[in-house]
Amino acid sequence: MKAQIVVLPGDGIGPEVAAAGVAVLRQIAERFGHQFTFSEHAIGGDAIDRFGDPLPPSTREALLAADAILLGAVGGPKWSDPNAKVRPEQGLLAMRKLLGVFANVRPLKLHPRTAALSPLKPERTQGVDLVFIRELTGGIYFGAKTRSDTDATDECRYSVEEIERVVRHAFELARTRKKKVTSVDKANVLETSRLWRSVATRVGAEYPDVALEHQLVDSMAMHLLTRPADYDVIVTENMFGDILTDEASVLAGSLGLSPSASVGGPGAGVYEPIHGSAPDIAGQQLANPLGTILSAAMLLRHSLGLTDEAAVVEAAVDHVLEQGNLTRDLGGTATTQAVTRAVLDACHAKAEAA
Numbered sequence: 575m576k577a578q579i580v581v582l583p584g585d586g587i588g589p590e591v592a593a594a595g596v597a598v599l600r601q602i603a604e605r606f607g608h609q610f611t612f613s614e615h616a617i618g619g620d621a622i623d624r625f626g627d628p629l630p631p632s633t634r635e636a637l638l639a640a641d642a643i644l645l646g647a648v649g650g651p652k653w654s655d656p657n658a659k660v661r662p663e664q665g666l667l668a669m670r671k672l673l674g675v676f677a678n679v680r681p682l683k684l685h686p687r688t689a690a691l692s693p694l695k696p697e698r699t700q701g702v703d704l705v706f707i708r709e710l711t712g713g714i715y716f717g718a719k720t721r722s723d724t725d726a727t728d729e730c731r732y733s734v735e736e737i738e739r740v741v742r743h744a745f746e747l748a749r750t751r752k753k754k755v756t757s758v759d760k761a762n763v764l765e766t767s768r769l770w771r772s773v774a775t776r777v778g779a780e781y782p783d784v785a786l787e788h789q790l791v792d793s794m795a796m797h798l799l800t801r802p803a804d805y806d807v808i809v810t811e812n813m814f815g816d817i818l819t820d821e822a823s824v825l826a827g828s829l830g831l832s833p834s835a836s837v838g839g840p841g842a843g844v845y846e847p848i849h850g851s852a853p854d855i856a857g858q859q860l861a862n863p864l865g866t867i868l869s870a871a872m873l874l875r876h877s878l879g880l881t882d883e884a885a886v887v888e889a890a891v892d893h894v895l896e897q898g899n900l901t902r903d904l905g906g907t908a909t910t911q912a913v914t915r916a917v918l919d920a921c922h923a924k925a926e927a928a
């Protein structure tokens with residue numbers, strides 16, 4: 575198959591992990607006889623430096639013509655002055671809005687070797703297999719903002735349509751899994767959450783085969799650490815999902831292991847690790863590339879329909895974890911490039927065996 579893949583390396587460790595994802599996709603294309611074309615474009619701080627715009631027109635044009643998009647990460651201290659007129663993260667938000675990718679799918683599957691690194695007792699993490707569906711194009715990140723010398727505001731707004739489509743996405747996914755949806759909100763305080771809860775309840779009635787429970791976000795943050803194996807699909811609004819998924823990544827052993835797919839728009843999906851640009855380790859080959867490589871596997875499955883190829887990549891990652899070829903965040907000493915090389919070797923072996 576032919577596919578145009580737009581690569582957005584971004585800032586900090588973004589280029590290091592994006593290179594790992596591209597290397598794996600190139601090898602899969604070669605091994606399985608696909609023609610993937612890769613084109614790199616600017617986003618975030620890199621784009622501010624080069625074009626004065628965190629999502630320049632050349633990048634927008636490429637995004638709209640792509641079959642799939644692989645992103646590293648954006649942001650960093652260089653562009654983080656609270657008084658800066660323009661910020662890298664605006665490029666990321668503008669891209670999500672441009673593509674209409676309202677459902678951010680963040681799976682959390684644990685590998686026994688790395689789950690053992692989690693601060694939780696093994697009996698607590700046993701059997702954890704859950705997926706967050708985070709609403710991605712609405713809520714407080716996209717509301718009107720004001721700031722004066724004396725105060726500031728961020729508006730949080732959700733329409734029924736925005737809630738309904740993402741909740742429906744969660745129910746459809748739950749039907750293919752353990753048939754349970756947990757809808758997370760703050761309905762004891764927020765009007766947007768009360769609307770969220772009423773829409774989730776109405777949509778849930780259309781799925782009598784799927785159990786629906788509502789959970790307040792503060793206690794959800796606690797339950798994720800005390801009984802994570804009780805959950806299947808967790809659907810929530812943009813900011814709550816952003817925060818809960820970083821928390822949940824700890825159960826897997828490292829934030830660097832978590833992939834994501836942003837889907838639901840009319841065009842291409844966006845695939846990126848859930849972590850940020852990690853300025854504290856950038857440029858040192860310390861970044862764990864596995865979250866990005868697993869995002870590349872999601873790209874193969876969800877945007878290109880290449881399920882066998884995606885399974886080869888996921889099996890290769892499992893093999894590398896099993897072998898203990900680990901970056902520093904997982905207690906190892908391997909570099910980003912060495913772990914990527916190990917995944918490429920394992921992909922080769924798994925594809926031969928397939």
Ligand SMILES: NC(=O)C1=CN([C@@H]2O[C@H](COP(=O)(O)OP(=O)(O)OC[C@H]3O[C@@H](n4cnc5c(N)ncnc54)[C@H](O)[C@@H]3O)[C@@H](O)[C@H]2O)C=CC1
Nearest residue numbers: 647648649650829830849850851852853854855861862903
């Ligand atoms: N999608 C994106 O592009 C995102 C961008 N950001 C941006 O990233 C910048 C840094 O934000 P932080 O709050 O520090 O979050 P972060 O996710 O970049 O880093 C948090 C901690 O996790 C570690 N870490 C993250 N990814 C890792 C990996 N692959 N391997 C090993 N260790 C890893 C970092 O070294 C750091 O100690 C900010 O400018 C923020 O806005 C944050 C989240 C997502």
Ligand SMILES: CC(C)CC(=O)C(=O)O
Nearest residue numbers: 663666667715816848850
């Ligand atoms: C700019 C932020 C919304 C990025 C982030 O933290 C994320 O998408 O996980």
Ligand SMILES: [Mg+2]
Nearest residue numbers: 816817820848
């Ligand atoms: Mg985040």
